[in-house]
Amino acid sequence: DSGVTQTPKHLITATGQRVTLRCSPRSGDLSVYWYQQSLDQGLQFLIQYYNGEERAKGNILERFSAQQFPDLHSELNLSSLELGDSALYFCASSVSGAKNQPQHFGDGTRLSIL
Amino acid sequence: GNSVTQMEGPVTLSEEAFLTINCTYTATGYPSLFWYVQYPGEGLQLLLKATKADDKGSNKGFEATYRKETTSFHLEKGSVQVSDSAMYFCALSEVPRGSGAGSYQLTFGKGTKLSVIP
Numbered sequence: 001d002s003g004v005t006q007t008p009k010h011l012i013t014a015t016g017q018r019v020t021l022r023c024s025p026r027s028g029d030l031s032v033y034w035y036q037q038s039l040d041q042g043l044q045f046l047i048q049y050y051n052g053e054e055r056a057k058g059n060i061l062e063r064f065s066a067q068q069f070p071d072l073h074s075e076l077n078l079s080s081l082e083l084g085d086s087a088l089y090f091c092a093s094s095v096s097g098a099k100n101q102p103q104h105f106g107d108g109t110r111l112s113i114l
Numbered sequence: 115g116n117s118v119t120q121m122e123g124p125v126t127l128s129e130e131a132f133l134t135i136n137c138t139y140t141a142t143g144y145p146s147l148f149w150y151v152q153y154p155g156e157g158l159q160l161l162l163k164a165t166k167a168d169d170k171g172s173n174k175g176f177e178a179t180y181r182k183e184t185t186s187f188h189l190e191k192g193s194v195q196v197s198d199s200a201m202y203f204c205a206l207s208e209v210p211r212g213s214g215a216g217s218y219q220l221t222f223g224k225g226t227k228l229s230v231i232p
Contacts, residue, residue, distance in 0.1 A: 002157060033220070043158075043203065043222040056210075056217030090157055092220075099207050099218045100146045100165040105157035 003027065006091050006106035014114050018079040021109045023091030025072055029104070031055070031097035032074040034066055037108070038087040049074055050097050078111070086113045116141050120204050120223035127194055127230050135189040135226045137178075137204035145208035147171075147180055147187040148220070152201040161189075161202070194230045201225045 003026035011019055025032050034046040036059075045058035049068035060066075063081075068074045078085060088110050092103035121136040139145065146165045150158040162171030167182035178189045187204060204223040 002159070004157070035220075042224045045219045045221070048217065048219065056219055058210075058219060092158075097218060099209075100163070102148060102160040102163055103220060104160070105150075107155075107157040 002104040002106060004091060004093050004104050004106035006089075006109050008109060009107065010110050010112070012112045012114060013081060015081055015083060017081050018077065019081065019111065021076040021078070021089055021091075021111075023074045023076070023093075023106060025074070025091075025093030026104055029093035029095055030072065031094045032068055032072070033092040033094075033103055034060075034074070034076050035090040035092065036087045037090060043090075046076070048097065055097065081113050083113050086111055116145070116206060116208050116210060116219075116221045118204050118206055118221055118223035120202075120226050123225070124227040124229060127228070129196055129230055129232050130193045131230075133189070133191040133194045133198075133228070135202055135204075135228070137187045137189065137223060139185050139187065139204075139206050141185075141206055141208045142210070143208050145206040147178070148205045148207065149176070149178055149187070149189050150203045150205060150222075152203065152225070154200075158203065194228070196230045196232055199228055199230045201227050 005024040030051045046060040048056040066076045088108045090108045092105045094101040148163045149161040162173045164171040164180035170179045205220045
């Protein structure tokens with residue numbers, strides 16, 4: 001158990017819809033990361049937050065947004081969903097986001113767009 | 115930019131065989147290096163890490179040495195078990211070119227699927 005909790009485990013929805021994925025980091029971790037895992041693209045970094053502030057952006061679409069709340073949990077919002085958004089979405093956390101700190105991953109949310 | 119190249123899988127080995135999964139990287143700076151393992155239906159788990167040249171990370175019989183001169187971080191295990199069957203990901207942590215200081219990101223290889231048969 002990594003200590004990172006993601007909900008829900010599975011989401012099935014239709015094109016054009018909007019969903020929210022939730023992540024609770026390990027106790028004491030201030031930095032939260034979101035990743036997308038798909039068969040064709042592999043693991044892609046989306047966005048990072050540190051103590052409530054956005055710190056880095058990766059390959060995140062404009063239809064996607066995220067935030068980190070004062071209690072340090074984070075939400076990833078995906079809107080105007082397309083078939084190609086079907087993927088596993090992982091949240092990870094680390095203590096401060098330093099280079100040599102490993103990131104600890106949740107079990108992911110599997111998003112299926114019908 | 116930063117990138118990680120792993121050997122293509124799948125890799126199928128018999129129990130007690132020797133394992134090597136090759137990993138090479140390209141980085142803009144001096145990255146930290148990691149191996150993660152993913153079992154079916156689960157998230158990624160840190161297997162081992164190394165943060166500077168010639169460091170050897172080790173865990174559960176797996177080892178990898180940070181080779182700066184060859185920009186490599188190959189994963190090895192002397193005797194694999196059926197329970198080692200999983201996806202293995204090599205990753206580096208560094209700031210992408212053009213990003214702000216402190217914005218370290220993990221860049222992953224595509225993963226190598228290992229199957230160990232009894």
